[in-house]
Amino acid sequence: MADPIEQFEVHPIPGLEFGEVAVPFLGVQQIAVTNSHVAMTIAFALVVLFLTAVTSGAKVVPGRLQSAGETLFSMIDGVTDSIIGHEGRKYFPFVFTLFTLILGMNILGMFLTFTATSQLAVTITFAVLTILLVIGIGILKHGLGFFLLFWPSSAPLVLRPVVGAIEFLSFLLRPVTLALRLFGNMLGGHVALKIFAGFVVSLGAMAFAGEGLGLWALPIAALSMTMVVALTALEFLVAFLQAFVFAVLATIYLNDVVNLGHGH
Amino acid sequence: MLISTQTDTMAAPEKSDATGGTYATTTEAESGGLPQFDTSVWAGQIVYLLFLFFVLYLLIAKVFAPRLRRVMDERATTISTAVATARSVQAEAATQAAAAKAEVEQARADSRRMAAEAKARVAAEAEARRQAEEAEVNARIEAAEAQIAVTRDAAMTNVSTIAADTAQAIVQRLTGKPATAAEAAAAVKGAV
Numbered sequence: 407m408a409d410p411i412e413q414f415e416v417h418p419i420p421g422l423e424f425g426e427v428a429v430p431f432l433g434v435q436q437i438a439v440t441n442s443h444v445a446m447t448i449a450f451a452l453v454v455l456f457l458t459a460v461t462s463g464a465k466v467v468p469g470r471l472q473s474a475g476e477t478l479f480s481m482i483d484g485v486t487d488s489i490i491g492h493e494g495r496k497y498f499p500f501v502f503t504l505f506t507l508i509l510g511m512n513i514l515g516m517f518l519t520f521t522a523t524s525q526l527a528v529t530i531t532f533a534v535l536t537i538l539l540v541i542g543i544g545i546l547k548h549g550l551g552f553f554l555l556f557w558p559s560s561a562p563l564v565l566r567p568v569v570g571a572i573e574f575l576s577f578l579l580r581p582v583t584l585a586l587r588l589f590g591n592m593l594g595g596h597v598a599l600k601i602f603a604g605f606v607v608s609l610g611a612m613a614f615a616g617e618g619l620g621l622w623a624l625p626i627a628a629l630s631m632t633m634v635v636a637l638t639a640l641e642f643l644v645a646f647l648q649a650f651v652f653a654v655l656a657t658i659y660l661n662d663v664v665n666l667g668h669g670h
Numbered sequence: 671m672l673i674s675t676q677t678d679t680m681a682a683p684e685k686s687d688a689t690g691g692t693y694a695t696t697t698e699a700e701s702g703g704l705p706q707f708d709t710s711v712w713a714g715q716i717v718y719l720l721f722l723f724f725v726l727y728l729l730i731a732k733v734f735a736p737r738l739r740r741v742m743d744e745r746a747t748t749i750s751t752a753v754a755t756a757r758s759v760q761a762e763a764a765t766q767a768a769a770a771k772a773e774v775e776q777a778r779a780d781s782r783r784m785a786a787e788a789k790a791r792v793a794a795e796a797e798a799r800r801q802a803e804e805a806e807v808n809a810r811i812e813a814a815e816a817q818i819a820v821t822r823d824a825a826m827t828n829v830s831t832i833a834a835d836t837a838q839a840i841v842q843r844l845t846g847k848p849a850t851a852a853e854a855a856a857a858v859k860g861a862v
Contacts, residue, residue: 411703411704411705414704414705414706415705416705416708416711416715426710429713432709432710432712432713433709433710434710435710435711435712435713435714436710436711436714437714438711438714440711440714440715442711442714442715443714443715443718446715446718446719446722447722450722450725450726453726454726454729457729457730457734458734460734460738461733461734461737461738461741462737464737464738464740464741465741466741466744466745466748468741475738476738476742479735479738479742480742498735499727499730499731499735500727502730502735503723503726503727503730506726506730507722507723507726522719524706525706525715526706526707526712527706527709527711527712527715527716527719528715528716528719530716531715531716531719531720531723532719532723535720535723589706593704593706
C-alpha cells in the first residue's frame with residue numbers, strides 16, 4: 407500500500423537546487439525551489455487571478471463570478487466589522503489576505519498531490535505573523551498599556567496575579583493553537599483520504615489476484631471508495647471552514663488589542 | 671511504527687546524499703515520523719510565504735478591496751436613491767390619487783345637481799307647454815262649439831224655410847193649386 411505520509415514530503419524540483427546555508431535556530435537550510443513553493447505559487451496566482459476577474463469588470467449589478475467574490479469579501483468584511491467595530495476596515499486587508507491565501511492553498515490541496523497548508527512551516531508562519539501583528543499593534547496603540555491585556559481588572563484583587571498569569575499563558579498558546587489547528591486538520595484529512603484510497607486499490611488488486619480475502623475484498627473496497635467520496639466532500643468543507651476559522655480567530659485576537667479595555 | 675520506518679528508509683539515503691555531514695540533524699528532526707518536522711526545508715518556505723503574503727496584502731489593500739468597496743458603495747447609493755425616488759413617487763401618486771378622487775366626487779356632485787336642475791327645468795317647461803296647449807285647445811274647442819251652435823241655429827231656420835217650400839210644392843202637386851207662402855209657413859210652424 408502507498409505510504410500516506412509520502413504526500414507531505416518537501417523535495418526540491420530537479421535542477422532548482424542552490425545549495426545550503428546555516429541559519430540560527432533552524433540549522434542547515436536547503437535553498438531550493440520545492441514542490442511546496444510551486445503549490446504556494448499556484449495558490450497565490452489563483453487567488454490573484456480570481457480577485458482580478460472579480461474586481462476588474464465589477465458592475466453594480468454583479469455577474470456570477472462577481473457575486474461569488476463579493477460573497478467572500480462581504481463575509482470577511484462582516485467578520486472584521488462586527489468583531490472589531492468601526493476600525494475593522496483598517497484590518498480587513500490583512501484578514502482577507504490571510505483568508506484567501508489559506509483558502510487557496512487548502513482548496514488547491516484537494517486537486518494537487520501536495521497541500522501547502524499541511525506543512526507546519528507554512529501554518530506556523532501564518533500564526534506567528536498574526537500574533538506578531540497583534541503584539542505590534544498593541545504596543546503601537548497602547549505602549550506599555552498593552553500588558554493590561556493580561557491584567558483582569560474585573561477579577562478579585564487576590565486572584566488577579568493568578569488569572570493574569572493564566573491569561574499570559576493562554577496568549578502565548580494562541581499562535582501554537584492557530585498553527586496546529588490548521589496543520590492538524592489538513593494533515594488528518596489528507597492522511598485519511600490517502601489511506602482509504604489505498605484500501606480501494608490494494609483490496610481490489612487482492613480480489614482480482616484471488617489472494618487473501620479473495621472476492622470478499624470487493625465489498626470492502628467498495629465501502630472504502632464510498633468513504634473516499636464522502637471524505638472528499640468533507641475535506642472541501644474543512645478546507646473552507648479552517649480558512650474561515652483562522653480568519654475569525656485572527657480578527658478576535660486583533661480586536662483584543664485594538665479595543666483594549668473596551669471589550670473586556 | 672511501520673509508517674515512520676518506511677519514511678525513514680525512503681528519506682534517509684536521499685538526505686545523506688544531499689546534506690552529507692549534517693545528517694544527524696535531519697534524522698533528529700524526523701524522529702516524529704512526519705516529513706513536516708524536517709526543519710531543513712522550513713526557511714525557504716517561510717521566506718517565500720512571507721513574500722507572497724506581503725504581495726497579496728498590497729494587492730488587496732491597494733487594488734482589490736478599494737475596487738470592490740467602490741462598487742458596493744455605488745450599489746448601496748443606487749439602491750437607496752432608487753428607494754427614495756420610489757417612495758417620493760409613491761407619495762406623489764397618493765396625493766394625486768386623492769386629488770383625482772376629490773375631483774371625481776366634485777364632478778359627480780356637480781353632475782347630480784345639474785341633472786336635477788335640468789330635470790326640474792324640463793318638467794317646468796313641459797308643464798307650461800302643456801298648459802298653454804291645453805288653453806289653446808280649450809279655446810279652439812269653445813270656438814268650434816260656438817260655430818257649431820251658429821251653424822245649427824242657421825240650419826234650424828233653413829229647415830222651416832225648406833219645409834215650407836217643400837210643403838208648398840207638395841200642396842201644388844196634390845191639389846193643383848198653389849198654397850201661399852204664409853199658409854205653408856204657418857202650417858210648417860205648427861208641425862215643427
